[in-house]
Amino acid sequence: MKIRNLLIDLDGVLYVGDRPIPGAAETLAWLTRRNYTFRFISNSTRRSRTAIALRLARMGLDIRPSAIFTPAAAAAAHIRNLGGSVVHLLATGDVSFEFEEAGLVCRQEGADFVVVGDAGDAFTYRDLTLAFRNVLRGVPLLALEKDRYWMGEDGLLLSAGPFVAAIEYASGARAELMGKPSPDFFRMALDSMNAIPEETAMAGDDILTDIGGAMECGMQGILVRTGKFRDDSLRNAPRAPDAVIDSIADLPSFLVGGSKP
Numbered sequence: 159m160k161i162r163n164l165l166i167d168l169d170g171v172l173y174v175g176d177r178p179i180p181g182a183a184e185t186l187a188w189l190t191r192r193n194y195t196f197r198f199i200s201n202s203t204r205r206s207r208t209a210i211a212l213r214l215a216r217m218g219l220d221i222r223p224s225a226i227f228t229p230a231a232a233a234a235a236h237i238r239n240l241g242g243s244v245v246h247l248l249a250t251g252d253v254s255f256e257f258e259e260a261g262l263v264c265r266q267e268g269a270d271f272v273v274v275g276d277a278g279d280a281f282t283y284r285d286l287t288l289a290f291r292n293v294l295r296g297v298p299l300l301a302l303e304k305d306r307y308w309m310g311e312d313g314l315l316l317s318a319g320p321f322v323a324a325i326e327y328a329s330g331a332r333a334e335l336m337g338k339p340s341p342d343f344f345r346m347a348l349d350s351m352n353a354i355p356e357e358t359a360m361a362g363d364d365i366l367t368d369i370g371g372a373m374e375c376g377m378q379g380i381l382v383r384t385g386k387f388r389d390d391s392l393r394n395a396p397r398a399p400d401a402v403i404d405s406i407a408d409l410p411s412f413l414v415g416g417s418k419p
């Protein structure tokens with residue numbers, strides 16, 4: 159079936175660190191000209207969507223916050239739907255804004271949910287222990303993402319996954335996953351553009367959460383060789399992507415030519 163819609167990952171696909179991937183802006187302009195519908199689906203848990211859009215604008219990428227899907231926004235909606243009001247949040251940056259904007263209170267005492275994102279340098283032994291104690295008391299654990307690692311400016315960095323796993327291991331509880339590859343998360347983004355998976359492709363640099371997750375939902379998976387891409391993770395992937403392209407700059411020629419790996 160012809161691809162009419164795209165889900166595009168941000169980190170490692172449109173930029174690495176503070177540098178845009180060459181050709182990223184041109185590809186987005188091309189997609190707009192050709193009437194493709196597209197949304198951005200990111201496991202970034204260090205910034206609110208507003209802050210992400212501002213950062214993208216500084217890199218010359220014009221993307222509105224409402225076109226961006228993040229695990230924090232999905233978690234806030236999920237918690238509200240379940241009637242929760244207090245969130246014990248382990249995250250960094252202005253991610254708490256996403257929860258406060260949804261009318262939730264972020265504090266450790268009396269928490270209805272423990273939410274773990276990528277807290278980076280803000281993760282301390284004390285923070286993890288307090289989260290563990292809340293979970294042990296029966297407070298449900300939500301993982302904004304369970305990625306293993308990501309590509310920072312000075313090399314690979316631990317994502318939230320290893321820390322979520324630590325709390326799970328200690329408490330015996332299982333986290334509910336909000337970000338990619340959760341099918342609910344992909345569905346939220348698809349629904350926002352009235353898209354069916356069969357006419358949608360996901361472009362990402364993570365063979366498991368982007369590509370595997372999207373293909374599991376019936377979308378095509380297009381892996382880019384930028385960001386965290388590694389030859390060995392492609393070789394060892396449980397499922398081969400539908401296509402591998404050098405970077406997002408090659409997306410137009412793939413969509414026109416349909417070249418396969």
Ligand SMILES: [Mg+2]
Pocket residue numbers: 167168169170171362363364385
């Ligand atoms: Mg990525």
